[in-house]
Amino acid sequence: MSEYDVAVSFAEEQRSAVEEVVEAFKQRGLTVLHGPEQTHEWWAHKEGGDLPDARVRFFVPFVSAVDDFTTAALRAVKAGDEHVLPVLLGDVTVPPDLLHPHVAYVRGTVHRPDQLAEALTARIESAEAVGWQRAPVAEVVTRAKGIAQVAEDPEPIVPATFSRYTEQDATLRYLGEQFAAALPRLERQGFVGTAHVGETRIAVRVERAGDTVYALDIQRGGIGGDETVNFVVGKQDGSALTNGWARPVYNTGAGAAVLEVHDFSVLGGGGAPRAYRREELFTALWRRIDAVLTSTVG
Structure with a gap:
């Protein structure tokens, strides 16, 4: 099974810009799982056995608008999945119910790929320092989609008194x-x-x-x-x-x-x-x- 630092996902309209960001990642020595077909829609419609046979430190969806797939990623982060790391682009806003006070998202612009690469490199170095291991990307993506599906069911709920x-x-x-x-x-x-x-x-x-x-x-x-x-x-x-x-x-x-x-x-x-x-x-x-x-x- 191949190993990478990051696997990226992007909206169709981000394709060319994300390729520049990926190149900046590689110039900093990061290994990247990236293919021209790996859009949000591609990841969303693939099942576990059809997803890449690879282990990654982070699954990185580039979020310029909050759709069903990026909502799943944001919800996974709030639930504590340390292998999902959304990158917020431009002035996109995370819905209040998906925010967590102790989650610091990477925010940037595809027009400054060097800054995004620097921010991702820092996150990866921090993850390595505390011993975070790579995980199968198929499991990471499937788990994130599963969390979103469960969240759509309003019952059962967490009691208001839970602290x-x-x-x-x-x-x-x-x-x-x-x-x-x-x-x-x-x-x-x-x-x-x-x-x-x-x-x-x-x-x-x-x-x-x-x-x-x-x-x-x-x-x-x-x-x-x-x-x-x-x-x-x-x-x-x-x-x-x-x-x-x-x-x-x-x-x-x-x-x-x-x-x-x-x-x-x-x-x-x-x-x-x-x-x-x-x-x-x-x-x-x-x-x-x-x-x-x-x-x-x-």
């Missing part, structure tokens, strides 16, 4: 309580576990003979927005990277709040986002700690 920040507070409080209760049990295995629980950060440390063998910081806010819970594995030295993050979301099917976990390594692997209840997330984190300590002893 991401309330859920964030509850998650930090719960994880702090559980780690504080569980860590002393590690003494049976010859380890000393401590948890420093503050208002914005939980510092979990496991030592053996004075040496730190596992460190986990759970922090309020960070990548994904200030309503998220971020995880950093390893003692921080001022340059630590996020190893995973969780956004509180409301699962309308289950009728309950859950945590949508974007896992880079905190749980031992990557892949698509997964939904956990608070209790399930603690269990997964504890199992990961146990696995690391078991390998340390072995």
Whole structure:
């Protein structure tokens, strides 16, 4: 499967201008999945098996007018899909119901391809720095179209009383309580576990003979927005990277709040986002700690 930095989509009237932007991307060393036929309409009418067999860092639709396909892309971004990166052209306006306070769209003009290329390069470098992996473009586009289809159904709805920040507070409080209760049990295995629980950060440390063998910081806010819970594995030295993050979301099917976990390594692997209840997330984190300590002893 081929790998690219970006895959682009464009309206028919943007064809020639977008080709100049793509050339500017390539001059900056970006790899681009681009073909003259890959308009918004082309992507919209292709099914999963008919889409390119390629992995991309970002799917980039150029948005000069909000139509059905670009609405799907914007809705996917609001839902937290980190692989969709719409580029807003000219004075196009994003509908209020598709805005998210923590999403900063790339905005520019096809008449300044150098500026757009510079902005995209910066986004890609940031994504690489936090460990975002490429994803199959067929899955990214199909998922975005699926989100739009679900959104067309007015029921079920997210309750007006649902609050991401309330859920964030509850998650930090719960994880702090559980780690504080569980860590002393590690003494049976010859380890000393401590948890420093503050208002914005939980510092979990496991030592053996004075040496730190596992460190986990759970922090309020960070990548994904200030309503998220971020995880950093390893003692921080001022340059630590996020190893995973969780956004509180409301699962309308289950009728309950859950945590949508974007896992880079905190749980031992990557892949698509997964939904956990608070209790399930603690269990997964504890199992990961146990696995690391078991390998340390072995």
